Amino acid sequence: MKFDRFAKLIAGLSLAFALPWIFLVMVPFITGSNLEALPYPEGQDIDGGVTAYPDKALYQYGSSDYGRQVYAAEGCAYCHTQVIRPTYAGADMWRKGWGGREEDGFARETQARDYLQEEIAPLGYQRIGPDLSNVGHRITDRDLMHRHLFDPTSIDRDSGMPAFLHLYDEAPDGSKLVPNKKAEALVDYLLSLKKDQPLPSKG
Template structure:
């Protein structure tokens, strides 16, 4: 009986402690977060951290389409030797900054209904995609026909987020622009739905590399270099 009781207690501890440390405590800590004001003298910035709000409606589309199954939104600490900072991942568009930009912190997700860290990185990390994103037209093309952008792409085509219809009158200014090889039948066009528009605006709003108050400006808060 004693051995059985010890086994049960050990089993409960083996599952309970990780659940407590990895889920409950971080959730409680996240609920207590509030925006932090920058100190202009120490940080060289004004306003509050984090300063870049996301597009909430587009985030719901991102979730419903399962984008977080293949894309992460978290830069891991460079000390782990896993990622650090790569070209185009933030405001600094150089090949690789001399001082690695910071890893993601809990407050980066403040104000978001869901913190979409992701579960695997099949596609590129999107934590700071807003800095390196192409023009809106190119994003629509990528969503509608990924292989028209990269023939090796494994990303699914989100054609259901577009209205494919016969052209009535002048072509739509928002129609997806496709190369000849991937063009729709003559006389037809694909235009983004409200969901596609919201998703694109969400992707453009992803900018989670602003300096953390009190930790030094690891990333210059200036317009992205092109």
């Protein structure tokens, strides 16, 4: 009798852990792990001769792969996410410029396929600063992007972002800061950040 109740407890506990694990880990893993690029249907006209979604070439920018590593090493993901949540889960789509190209009436939530080209997706887990999924649309000027890294408070007086001065060297005469290789690659990467490639239309 006693054992019976103990077995029930164990069975109940196992179920309580197994069910969320199946639905929150296993199902998304299985449905998301074998995704492939989707071709655009005939008639859907996409800029730049792109034939499938996602296509990295569309947004490739200089040394952005090395920049991705710098982004990871510098810990940018501690303060910045790269995922535009669906509207049922948050207000991301109401924030100006977060969803991508607003001028063509085109902006969207992030889809699982958007990460297909990335070996490790820097999703981030908290937002001290804004989401950077589409920062390549919001900041298009190279010098401004650099200034954001070495002197954030010159752009936003109350910025909580630290200055990444170790990515810059002083010019021999001390007059200005010169970006090192890491800073250039990081800026390439940031300028390339656009997660708004048009989705293939259905039917």
